[in-house]
Amino acid sequence: MNADTAARAASSAPTVSPVSPMLVRLADERATGALLRDHGTLYLSEGRVVHAESPVAPGIDTLLTTGGRLPRDGWQRAVDEAGARGAVGRFLVDSGRIGGGELEICHLGALYDAAFFALAPGSGPTRFRYGVAHWIGPVRPVPAAAVERETRRRRELLDQVWPYPAVDTSPVVPRAPAPGQSVTHRQRALLELADGVRTPAAIAWALGRPAFHTLLEVRRLAAAGLVGTPPDPPRDARPVLPGWIAEVSDPDIGLLRRLRDALEASL
Amino acid sequence: MPGIDACLHEIMALPGARGAAIVDWTSGLALGTAGESPNGDHETTATETAELARVAAEYPAFAPAAERIRPEAGNAKGPPVEDLIVTTRTGYHVLRFVETTFDSSVFLHLWLDRDTGNLALARLRLQQLAERLVLA
Numbered sequence: 301m302n303a304d305t306a307a308r309a310a311s312s313a314p315t316v317s318p319v320s321p322m323l324v325r326l327a328d329e330r331a332t333g334a335l336l337r338d339h340g341t342l343y344l345s346e347g348r349v350v351h352a353e354s355p356v357a358p359g360i361d362t363l364l365t366t367g368g369r370l371p372r373d374g375w376q377r378a379v380d381e382a383g384a385r386g387a388v389g390r391f392l393v394d395s396g397r398i399g400g401g402e403l404e405i406c407h408l409g410a411l412y413d414a415a416f417f418a419l420a421p422g423s424g425p426t427r428f429r430y431g432v433a434h435w436i437g438p439v440r441p442v443p444a445a446a447v448e449r450e451t452r453r454r455r456e457l458l459d460q461v462w463p464y465p466a467v468d469t470s471p472v473v474p475r476a477p478a479p480g481q482s483v484t485h486r487q488r489a490l491l492e493l494a495d496g497v498r499t500p501a502a503i504a505w506a507l508g509r510p511a512f513h514t515l516l517e518v519r520r521l522a523a524a525g526l527v528g529t530p531p532d533p534p535r536d537a538r539p540v541l542p543g544w545i546a547e548v549s550d551p552d553i554g555l556l557r558r559l560r561d562a563l564e565a566s567l
Numbered sequence: 568m569p570g571i572d573a574c575l576h577e578i579m580a581l582p583g584a585r586g587a588a589i590v591d592w593t594s595g596l597a598l599g600t601a602g603e604s605p606n607g608d609h610e611t612t613a614t615e616t617a618e619l620a621r622v623a624a625e626y627p628a629f630a631p632a633a634e635r636i637r638p639e640a641g642n643a644k645g646p647p648v649e650d651l652i653v654t655t656r657t658g659y660h661v662l663r664f665v666e667t668t669f670d671s672s673v674f675l676h677l678w679l680d681r682d683t684g685n686l687a688l689a690r691l692r693l694q695q696l697a698e699r700l701v702l703a
Contacts, residue, residue: 367669393703400570401700405665405673408598409591440571449610450596457595484625485646486672509670513593 319419319448322426327444334432336562340418341555343434348441351407351434352414355552356501357511360410360436366508369406370397379435387437407439412450413510419451427562454512461516462523466530468515471497473528483526490517494527574700575601578677581692583684585658586677588613589665592620593672605658605678616676620662623648624672650690659686663693667701675700 318324323335323342330347340354353359364370374397382391389407392398398406458465472494477483483491493503504514521527571589578587579601586602590613597613604612623629624646646664653660659679667673675697679689 364669369667369669396703399701399703401574402667402669402703404571405589405598405667405671405701406669408596409671412594412596453610453614454594482627484627485630486625507670510594513672516593 319451320426322428323419323444323448326428331428331430332433333428333430334434334558335418336427336429336558337418338422338424339420340414341558342415342418342447343432344444345433345438345441347444349411349415349444349447350438350441351436352411352418352447353434353552353555354414354417354511355555356417357410357414358505358508359414359552360407362505363406363410363508363510364398366506369402382437383435385437386433386435388435389437389439404440407436408442409510411442412447413512415447416451416454416512419447425563425566427566429562458516458519462519462529464519464522464529464532466532467519467522467527468500470530471499472503472518472521475526475528477526481524481526487517487521487526490514491521491526571599571700572601574675574696575599577696578675578693581677581679581684581689583680583682584677584689585680586612588616588676589673590617590620590676591671591673592617592624598673603678612676616660616662616674619651619653620664620674621672623651623662624664650693652686652690655681657681659684659689661686661689661693663690663697665697665700 320335320337326333326335326344327347332345332347333343335342335344339356340352342349343351358366361375365372365375370392378388378391378395378397382388389403393400393403458468472490473496474491474494489507490503493506498506500514500518501511503518504511507514518527522529575587575589578584584602586600586604586609588600588604588609589598590596591598595614595617597609600609600613606612606615630647648664650664651660651662653662658681661675661677661679663675663677665671665673665675675693677689677693679686
């Protein structure tokens, strides 16, 4: 196992180009601010990733409120009280609304989830706004290199499970299990929402689960033949915008505005 | 309970503790790690232990239908399995599922030295820590 790990590290170090060269550079210079990309934003503090958001991935507010952990107005109250001073996370813990550990678990899940989509290959510009901080405030900063590695690992994991990316963005169409084939508890919850219209991302929002977790589960289901695998679109006919952009039920207006501003500023 | 790092710190205070991690079993991501890792790389260990945890958490053999429908369980969303114990020639591994009130898939992993570790004590302690980790 050691030899294997070492071999993999050696083979990945020189040949694999970074997921985002700009992120690597910003981490090296210990930058603070917001990294704006096509599919999301990464917030850095002294070179470490403190928060991430993407229109595809349910935010920490959705993860906490959809499952019933926090009432919606409890979340809103925290944002109103502590948003301006950038300490919503701290406020949620200090006011006894959520435990410190639970907040960290949920926030890290949301951070890596949004980062996976924010760092997706895209043709648009990457911009960095120095000094910008997110209102959630510090929860548990992670090294930029860890976010890079995890994003790459997640891409490989999806393809190991079932190498058909069309599954990620198409409506989920359930298929009857074969005799004797079992469906797990979490898969059943997902399949109950698969109505032939919802995409994996839409199901993630409805369940209050990270979007990557849902993509992965849908690929596992597709590999098991429990959901259909749509044919890959011909390479030339690929749409300029990924399909999920049209599917997102709750776009992050603030993020879209910042993206527009960033685009206008660069033109 | 202050958070992930404090929890890992307390786990590492157990006699015979060699390494500890908190891992998401759907994705295989290590949310936090402490001490050594059996194969020298906490991230690889996390993906491997996550596979084991996922199988245990999801296979119906460990989740009788009657157990899933327990109204008194309230908001509990954790798997029916509480913990897994793997015994090797030189150590023990204890995987303890963490029950959160939002939809998550997280467990604590403790690697214990076989000679100096106390499996019964470690198992009880992990249970307490998993509960305190999500306490408001």
